[in-house]
Amino acid sequence: MLEEIGLWLQESPDAWLPLGIVGILCLLVAIVPLVRPLRRRIGQWFHEIPLIKRIGQWFQENPQTIPLGIGVLCLLGAVALLANPVRLLMHGKNADGVVTAVVESTSRDETGKTTIRSTATIRFKAGDRNMEIQRSTSRESGSTCIAGCYSKGERLKMLYLADDPEIAEVKSFVGLFGGPLVLGLIGAMAIFFWRLWRSERSASKA
Numbered sequence: 001m002l003e004e005i006g007l008w009l010q011e012s013p014d015a016w017l018p019l020g021i022v023g024i025l026c027l028l029v030a031i032v033p034l035v036r037p038l039r040r041r042i043g044q045w046f047h048e049i050p051l052i053k054r055i056g057q058w059f060q061e062n063p064q065t066i067p068l069g070i071g072v073l074c075l076l077g078a079v080a081l082l083a084n085p086v087r088l089l090m091h092g093k094n095a096d097g098v099v100t101a102v103v104e105s106t107s108r109d110e111t112g113k114t115t116i117r118s119t120a121t122i123r124f125k126a127g128d129r130n131m132e133i134q135r136s137t138s139r140e141s142g143s144t145c146i147a148g149c150y151s152k153g154e155r156l157k158m159l160y161l162a163d164d165p166e167i168a169e170v171k172s173f174v175g176l177f178g179g180p181l182v183l184g185l186i187g188a189m190a191i192f193f194w195r196l197w198r199s200e201r202s203a204s205k206a
Contacts, residue, residue: 004067048102058101068194078180084167085176097124097170099154100132106141114141124158126165133168134177148174 101121108114119136137148150156159176160168169175 023030067190067197071187071190071192071194071203074183074190078184078187081180081183082177085169085180087161088159088167088169088176091161093126093128093162094171095124095158095160095168097122097156097158099150099152099156102150102152114139115139118145118149121171122150122156122158124168126168127162128162129165131160131165131168133166135170148178 100123101118102118103121104116104118106114106116115138117136117138119134121132121134123130123132125131135148135150137145139145157171158168159171
């Protein structure tokens, strides 16, 4: 799943801004509980700042809120990533696309697992302009590609914005909503673990 997210980010530069904001907020959420062991190193003045002191104490007393915060931020990020798909559905122009090339490459990690990355080049006509986009997917060697897989010569339906045809996607559920869906699932899992943790703590106190 993480590799799929990485490939999707390479192909969706507009997603970096909302994801960067989410990443910074997640980093802050993770660092706040560490204020106590680090405060001796960064000086007593930092510890004496009332707001930071209160935030640090609150997170130390409520560590279960960390997965909740991560979950909420991921869900907010997923909502932000829906901007372009919604724009394409509301204002996008239809076009016929064709897969002009499919390039596969293999890589092997330290455990010996082989991963096959397939990159498809999709060409379509936006008005009088010839446009190309690339979409990639990956799978383990010997496994079957589940979604986002294309073959050379395959014809596809495309959606693009007339004023910015570089914003274009394959007219399919995965093409439009694959990225937000993955981020939303991560957020939902984080909130699920938060609820599970909360339920276990409530049962232990009973």
